[in-house]
Amino acid sequence: AGVLELVRKLGCLPLSIEQAAAFVKEYRIKSPALYLAEQAEHSSVLRKKWGERRLRGGEYLFSFAEVISLTFAKLSLETDDDDKSVGAIELLRKMAFFHTDGIPADLFKDEEWVHVSTLARHSLVLDIGAGGLSMHAMTQ
Numbered sequence: 001a002g003v004l005e006l007v008r009k010l011g012c013l014p015l016s017i018e019q020a021a022a023f024v025k026e027y028r029i030k031s032p033a034l035y036l037a038e039q040a041e042h043s044s045v046l047r048k049k050w051g052e053r054r055l056r057g058g059e060y061l062f063s064f065a066e067v068i069s070l071t072f073a074k075l076s077l078e079t080d081d082d083d084k085s086v087g088a089i090e091l092l093r094k095m096a097f098f099h100t101d102g103i104p105a106d107l108f109k110d111e112e113w114v115h116v117s118t119l120a121r122h123s124l125v126l127d128i129g130a131g132g133l134s135m136h137a138m139t140q
Contacts, residue, residue: 006032011063022123088115105132
């Protein structure tokens with residue numbers, strides 16, 4: 001499986017592609033086929049939980065939910081630096097209460113800023129400098 005197949009499986013959705021690319025880079029996945037295999041394994045669990053269903057007009061494929069769910073699952077399972085993973089997930093939860101753009105930097109404690117790089121590597125937030133942080137609405 002090549003990059004083109006991966007992009008097609010992700011429904012050609014830019015956010016899904018960006019999330020998958022960040023995942024591949026962060027976890028040093030060697031090929032699109034290996035990513036697709038890991039995604040398929042994770043997705044089968046989700047589909048059992050969510051159930052199979054037909055899409056109605058205008059609905060997104062499950063691809064983004066599956067991609068982001070895999071990212072959250074992997075981030076939650078990291079054991080070599082557990083405090084950073086837990087802190088990153090907690091910071092993401094806190095950020096979900098704000099508007100997606102320009103989340104003010106002064107709302108976060110100094111120790112929370114340690115987790116920004118973890119979230120940025122996973123393409124979950126964007127550090128916009130002095131203005132604070134930004135995140136895509138679909139990751140909230």
